[in-house]
Amino acid sequence: MIVQSATCKDAPMPSSPPHSRPIRILLVEDHDMVAEAIRLALERSPDLQIVGHAASVASALADAERCEPDVVLMDRRLPDGDGVAAITDLLALRPKARVLVLAGEGSASVAARVAETGGAGLILKARGLSELEDAVRRVAAGEVVFSQELLGDVLGRLAGRTPSLGANLTPREREALQLLGQGRSTSEISDQLGVALNTGRNHVQRVLEKLGARSQLEAVTIARREGLLS
Structure with a gap:
């Protein structure tokens, strides 16, 4: 079973070099079957470890402080709010964490919001578990990762060439x-x-x-x- 929000796997000793231990992942996903599939896929690799599972923004904020994750794998839509909107609060609690948003669908404006709020990337669920595994490793190493179909547009929006749709709403x-x-x-x-x-x-x-x-x-x-x- 996935580690629930009330319990976190032990954090490494402070002296442990970052590359000598598995990447600690807090999984934030409210659908149990999806969360279990992600856990099984990621934990096949000895360098990846799910240290906590939250099913809401509130639980994610509590666990980000308690579980000391390297990567927060955050579902975009949660019962009590938007995963993208929670990035700022997550990083305030755990500044060294990298937040990777997992979405059923995405757009350049959503990806731009992820980048603007300090997120490490956005990957679409349709891309497959092997690509997700690679994305987790890359963001843990300091890279910014977006699904290929979103990358060009999000770079354009961040560079100010394309205004976000709806940006001019009063x-x-x-x-x-x-x-x-x-x-x-x-x-x-x-x-x-x-x-x-x-x-x-x-x-x-x-x-x-x-x-x-x-x-x-x-x-x-x-x-x-x-x-x-x-």
């Missing part, structure tokens, strides 16, 4: 987008924002225009893909 439009993501109607959005129905419609319409969406459903789909919705 705070009010972001509120409207969050409510759209919750399945609220235009009338409900207007009530929630405390504005007239026509004003609420205008907010929603501008969200669609800025995301290049033709419908509210498409806007929500794009926003989830781009990491604009938690």
Whole structure:
């Protein structure tokens, strides 16, 4: 079984050279079957060790301090929040840790968020366990690793050549987008924002225009893909 959040495998003695021991990995994944498959795959290698398993952002923050991981393998979507948004807090607790985000799907804007918050990379689950194993070793060695299909775009965004989709949304439009993501109607959005129905419609319409969406459903789909919705 995977080590649960209440227990961590013993940390190495402070004098141990970093390359004489396995890479210590904190696995943050809320689906038990996925977590078990990752554990079995990674621990086939003597240089990789799962020292803790958390199923939420809150547990990950507690275990990052207690388990002393070298690498935090963080699922992007967790029951209590966004794994990417948690990177800053993780690094505040464990500055030497490297955070590698594992996502079912990704985009250049999500990958750019990972890099901007201090993450060591993002790899897609579809890439396979052998590539994940290699990515863990590379980030532990100080490299930054992104799935190949995202790398070119994320470099462009970080260099400022391509603005992130949705970056020009106003705070009010972001509120409207969050409510759209919750399945609220235009009338409900207007009530929630405390504005007239026509004003609420205008907010929603501008969200669609800025995301290049033709419908509210498409806007929500794009926003989830781009990491604009938690």
